[in-house]
Amino acid sequence: ETGVTQTPRHLVMGMTNKKSLKCEQHLGHNAMYWYKQSAKKPLELMFVYSLEERVENNSVPSRFSPECPNSSHLFLHLHTLQPEDSALYLCASSQVVSASNQPQHFGDGTRLSIL
Amino acid sequence: SQQGEEDPQALSIQEGENATMNCSYKTSINNLQWYRQNSGRGLVHLILIRSNEREKHSGRLRVTLDTSKKSSSLLITASRAADTASYFCATGRIQGAQKLVFGQGTRLTINP
Numbered sequence: 001e002t003g004v005t006q007t008p009r010h011l012v013m014g015m016t017n018k019k020s021l022k023c024e025q026h027l028g029h030n031a032m033y034w035y036k037q038s039a040k041k042p043l044e045l046m047f048v049y050s051l052e053e054r055v056e057n058n059s060v061p062s063r064f065s066p067e068c069p070n071s072s073h074l075f076l077h078l079h080t081l082q083p084e085d086s087a088l089y090l091c092a093s094s095q096v097v098s099a100s101n102q103p104q105h106f107g108d109g110t111r112l113s114i115l
Numbered sequence: 116s117q118q119g120e121e122d123p124q125a126l127s128i129q130e131g132e133n134a135t136m137n138c139s140y141k142t143s144i145n146n147l148q149w150y151r152q153n154s155g156r157g158l159v160h161l162i163l164i165r166s167n168e169r170e171k172h173s174g175r176l177r178v179t180l181d182t183s184k185k186s187s188s189l190l191i192t193a194s195r196a197a198d199t200a201s202y203f204c205a206t207g208r209i210q211g212a213q214k215l216v217f218g219q220g221t222r223l224t225i226n227p
Contacts, residue, residue: 002157043158043203043217056214090157101146101165101207104215106157 003027006091006107013081014115021076021110023091030096032074033104034066037088049074050096078112086114119147119204119218127224134191136221138204139184145207147180147187148215152201161189161202194225 004025013019025032034046048056049068063085065077074091088109094102122137138147146165150158164171164180164187171178177190191198201222205215 002159004157006157040219042219045214048214092158101163103148103160103163104158105160106150108155108157111155 002105002107004091004093004105004107006089006110008110009108010111010113012113012115013078015081015083017081018077018079020078021089021091021112023074023076023107025072025074025091025093025105027093027095027105029093029105030071031094031102032068032071033092033094034074034076035090035092037090037109038086043090047076081112081114083114086112088112119206119216121202121204121218121221123221124219125222125224127226128194130194130196130225130227132194134194134198134223134225136189136202136223138187138189138218140187140204140206140216141185142208144182147178148205148207149176149178149187149189150203150205150217152203152220154200158203191223196225196227199223199225 007022030051032049036044045058046060047066052068063080067075088111090109091107092104094104119138119140128134148163149161151161152158162173162178164178175192180187201220203217203220205217
C-alpha cells in the first residue's frame with residue numbers, strides 16, 4: 001500500500017466518450033502529479049499541482065483536463081481521446097513541490113485503452 | 116535534455132547473483148533517484164542520492180553517483196526472484212524544481 005489510490009484500474013473507452021480518472025493520496029502531501037507511461041518511452045510528466053494550484057503543464061493536449069479540488073484529490077478528465085492516448089496513467093504525490101529532491105509516491109495507475 | 120538513460124535495457128541473471136544497472140544523464144543535477152516498478156503496478160521509490168554524495172546503501176541496494184561522468188549505478192546484491200521488475204533512474208534539476216526526469220528503465224529478470 002503506497003498511500004496513493006487510483007481508480008479505475010482499467011478503462012476502455014471510445015474516442016467520443018468522456019471519462020475521468022481519479023487519484024487520492026492519504027499521505028498529507030502538498031504536491032500531486034499526473035504522468036503518462038507508454039510502451040518503450042520514458043515516463044512523461046503531464047501536470048503538477050501544488051496545494052491545488054497547477055504549477056506545470058507540459059504541453060499536454062486540451063483533451064486532457066486536470067482538476068485538483070483539494071490537496072488530497074486529483075482528477076484527469078478525458079474527452080475525445082485518440083488511439084495514441086492509450087497508456088498507463090500514473091498519479092504521484094510528494095511532500096512539497098518546491099524542490100525536486102523529494103521522493104514521489106505513486107499509485108498503481110489506470111490502464112487506459114482507446115478503441 | 117537531462118533525461119536519464121539506463122543501461123542495459125534488459126538484464127537476466129540467476130537468483131543469488133548480483134545485478135548492476137547504470138544510468139547516464141546530460142546536465143547538472145540536484146539529486147538522482149532510483150525507482151522500481153513491478154508488472155502492472157506503480158513506481159516505488161528505492162533510494163535518493165544527492166549530488167554531493169558518492170555512494171549510498173539501503174539493505175541489499177548500493178547506489179553510486181559520479182557527477183564528473185554524469186552517471187550512476189544501482190547494484191542489487193544476492194538477487195531474489197522478487198527483485199524481478201523494471202528499474203528507473205530519475206534526475207532532479209538544480210533549478211526550475213518540481214520536475215523529475217525519468218529514463219526508459221532496465222527490465223531485470225531473476226531466474227530461479
